[in-house]
Amino acid sequence: MKFLSRLITFRISHYCEKVRWALDRTSFPYVEECHLPPLHRLKTTPLGGSSVPVLVTEAQVFKDSADILKYLNTVAPPHLKLYPDSPVLRHEVEELEAQFNRKLGISIRQWGYFYALQNRSVMKELWCEGVPAWEKLLFPAMFPLARHLVHSSYNVHHESAVAAYRHTQHIFKLVSDRLSDGRRYLVGDCFSAADLAFASLSAPGLVPPEYGGRFPELKQLPDEMVEQIQILRETIAGKYALRLYQEERYVKVM
Ligand SMILES: N[C@@H](CCC(=O)N[C@@H](CS)C(=O)NCC(=O)O)C(=O)O
Known part of the structure; x- marks a missing residue:
């Protein structure tokens, strides 16, 4: 079965929205798993993190929104990049x-x-x-x-x-x-x-x-x-x- 990346969030969090927007814009397939604080820690702690968003991809676990955007930029096609080439x-x-x-x-x-x-x-x-x-x-x-x-x-x-x-x-x-x-x-x-x-x-x-x-x-x-x-x-x-x-x-x- 094909691996589907997981985004662990509080639905309302603006840092989670930042990542959701970047995932949607770069057409990156994912499923969102929303949690009630502080129960998110049951998911983020075993992954070595604490806060949300956490993105779990097949290759790596990302625990910070800035890291997630940088990662998405590496896998996005050229016209969907989030950072300029210059x-x-x-x-x-x-x-x-x-x-x-x-x-x-x-x-x-x-x-x-x-x-x-x-x-x-x-x-x-x-x-x-x-x-x-x-x-x-x-x-x-x-x-x-x-x-x-x-x-x-x-x-x-x-x-x-x-x-x-x-x-x-x-x-x-x-x-x-x-x-x-x-x-x-x-x-x-x-x-x-x-x-x-x-x-x-x-x-x-x-x-x-x-x-x-x-x-x-x-x-x-x-x-x-x-x-x-x-x-x-x-x-x-x-x-x-x-x-x-x-x-x-x-x-x-x-
Ligand atoms: N540097 C983090 C900040 C994320 C952040 O502050 N998340 C808050 C929600 S808005 C959080 O998870 N708070 C609960 C916790 O730290 O356990 C990022 O940009 O991803």
Whole structure:
């Protein structure tokens, strides 16, 4: 039987969405296995990892989204590459991707969890999408532990959420400035891992309808959070990420 690669995820995670988008775009066959936190560790720990996404291919196990995108680039046909051939442009793409991974992804998660964790039924929808039935049944028992782990490991509280939102706005400003000369993509004239990383990692602050997981409806979220989403949506960077979702998320590049 032919080996089918496995992607271990939280369905809602923006780092998992980043990899899902790259897999879909490069037409890489895979099956997604979603888990409820912290039960994902039952799968990631035996593979030598901890966080999700983890991609298990026939040849290797990849435990980080940046490594997964680089691997996909090596197996994708030339017209589906995620990184430019030019070493200078490639370096630029990798730098931007690393910055979005290290800063944007973390800040926006800290901000988003501060609001979402206040509503247990929203968290049930977010964390249970696609998980095995037995894990869903365990949600009531797991939720207090998972919430505690998120609060403590991501340092989620009101002041940190305010700072994280400001930091997110700062990164959006840098991206808006970069786009202000009218360019269509962040680096060169093609869609790359830099665009994909910005759009997917900013998605919790923009709530694009094309997102690969199911976000709550805005009316389920606190007013203050919705106002902040609207502000991000109105920026040049926000409009650009929403455009990428519309134009590039499910495109079949022939
Ligand atoms: N550097 C990692 C970050 C992934 C990450 O932070 N994943 C979070 C979900 S958004 C996670 O798995 N947290 C639970 C854990 O670390 O066990 C990547 O880019 O793949």
